[in-house]
Amino acid sequence: MERTPRIHARIYERNVPGSTEKLAASSVGIAGCGGLGSNAAIALARAGIGRLILADRDLVEESNLNRQSFFLSDVGKVKVEALASMIAAINPGIRLDIHRTEVSPGNAAELFAEADLLIEAFDRAESKRWLMEAWCRSFPERPIVGASGISGIGKSSGIAVRSSGNIYIIGDQETSMEIGLCSARVGLVANMQANVAIALLTGMEI
Amino acid sequence: MITVNDRDRIGWREGMTVEGLMKEMGYDYALITVTVDGVLVPEDDYGTFRLRDGSRVVVFHLAHGG
Numbered sequence: 001m002e003r004t005p006r007i008h009a010r011i012y013e014r015n016v017p018g019s020t021e022k023l024a025a026s027s028v029g030i031a032g033c034g035g036l037g038s039n040a041a042i043a044l045a046r047a048g049i050g051r052l053i054l055a056d057r058d059l060v061e062e063s064n065l066n067r068q069s070f071f072l073s074d075v076g077k078v079k080v081e082a083l084a085s086m087i088a089a090i091n092p093g094i095r096l097d098i099h100r101t102e103v104s105p106g107n108a109a110e111l112f113a114e115a116d117l118l119i120e121a122f123d124r125a126e127s128k129r130w131l132m133e134a135w136c137r138s139f140p141e142r143p144i145v146g147a148s149g150i151s152g153i154g155k156s157s158g159i160a161v162r163s164s165g166n167i168y169i170i171g172d173q174e175t176s177m178e179i180g181l182c183s184a185r186v187g188l189v190a191n192m193q194a195n196v197a198i199a200l201l202t203g204m205e206i
Numbered sequence: 207m208i209t210v211n212d213r214d215r216i217g218w219r220e221g222m223t224v225e226g227l228m229k230e231m232g233y234d235y236a237l238i239t240v241t242v243d244g245v246l247v248p249e250d251d252y253g254t255f256r257l258r259d260g261s262r263v264v265v266f267h268l269a270h271g272g
Contacts, residue, residue, distance in 0.1 A: 036272045123272030129239045129249065136246040149269045164264035165244030177271035186271075 008093045012048045019202045020048050026201045027051040027095075029115030031103045031131055033079045034058070035181060036147050037121030038069035039190035040197075045087045047198050051095040052087065054080045055111050057102040067186040105130045109138035117200060119193050120146035123177060132167060143168060145196050150189040151175040153182050159189060161196055161206060168196050168206070210263045218259040225252040227263065239266050 012020045028049055030037045033056035041052055060074040060082055074082040080098040087094055099111055103122075108131055112118050118139075120131050128146055135144045149159075149171035158172040170192045199206050208216045208227060216227060224240055224247050240247050241264045247255045257263070 032272055034272050121272055123270060125237050125268035125270050128268045132239055132246060133248045137248070140245070147272065148267060150271045151269070162264075162266065164241040164266075165246070167239075167241060167246060167266075169266050171269070171271075173267040174269060175271070176269045181271060 008048075008091065011091055015048060016202075016204075019198070019204075022202045023048045023198065024050040026117070027053065027115050028197055028201075029053040029112035029118040030055070030121055031108065031112070031118060032056055032121035032123070033083050034064065034121065034123060035067040035186040036150070036190045036193065037119065038079070038083050039067075039187050040119050040121060040194045041083055041087060042069050042090070043191050043194035044197065045090050045094055047194070048091075049094065049201075051097070051114075053097040053099070053112055053115050054083060055099040055101060055103050056080050057100060067181050067183040103131070105134050108134040113138075115142070117142060117197050118144045119197060120144055121190070121193070136167070140166065142166065143197075143200050145170070145193045145200075147171050147189050147193060149173045149175045150186050151177050151181050152179050152185060154185075156185075156188065159185075159192065161192065163206070168200075170196065207259065208257055208261050208263055211265060212262075218257065218261075222257045223253055224255045224257065224263070227257060228252065228265075231265075233265060237268050239268060240264070241266075 030041050056079045058079050060070045060077050078100050084096045084098050122128050143166045145168045147170050152175045161170050208218050
């Protein structure tokens with residue numbers, strides 16, 4: 001069997017020049033591994049991130065499958081474990097730290113202490129807010145990439161990246177999950193979160 | 207003068223707080239997070255965080271969904 005570094009080099013041979021080494025040296029925390037977190041994690045893994053710190057307390061349910069990166073055969077499994085298996089199947093060289101736990105205002109800084117950047121991938125608006133507050137209080141110099149307004153269908157051009165300081169929020173800042181969630185629009189925002197994270201970590205333009 | 211979201215201009219007054227500005231603009235506390243000059247202001251500090259003349263305030267609306 002080939003050694004991992006050679007596999008690694010071939011996986012990333014189509015990457016943007018200069019990005020692979022920077023991403024390989026970077027750690028990203030993912031708070032919540034649902035529609036946003038699972039899809040952002042897969043994008044970061046394919047891009048060649050060196051380390052992912054995944055946290056979520058839930059099990060995979062059938063109702064997750066319309067937008068989250070899991071399979072029917074994952075139903076009943078621990079989300080962070082199912083996601084870790086998928087990432088390892090893309091590239092076993094990615095370091096994974098998985099926490100099957102509820103992220104809270106009290107443990108967020110500790111869980112993600114070694115992350116260079118945090119992806120906020122919660123579903124409740126109140127949780128989004130306290131996570132941003134906890135992160136900025138503990139690591140004001142490190143970026144947090146959140147999402148707000150990801151629901152419904154269409155309206156692609158309403159999704160934007162808005163930022164202030166080290167806070168980046170992607171979405172339309174309006175649509176709420178009560179109107180329903182669709183794979184394409186959730187995935188669009190999740191991939192934009194990953195895209196912003198990759199740009200920040202590689203020093204490229206957002 | 208306070209600038210909100212790079213768009214709205216609100217007159218500055220001595221002692222003006224984030225809470226005062228949000229009331230003046232009619233924002234709902236439950237669904238926003240606010241930065242002043244690029245620094246996030248925790249919700250608990252809205253009533254005491256004093257804005258200076260020229261502050262640049264960004265209000266993010268937070269919507270459920272993830």
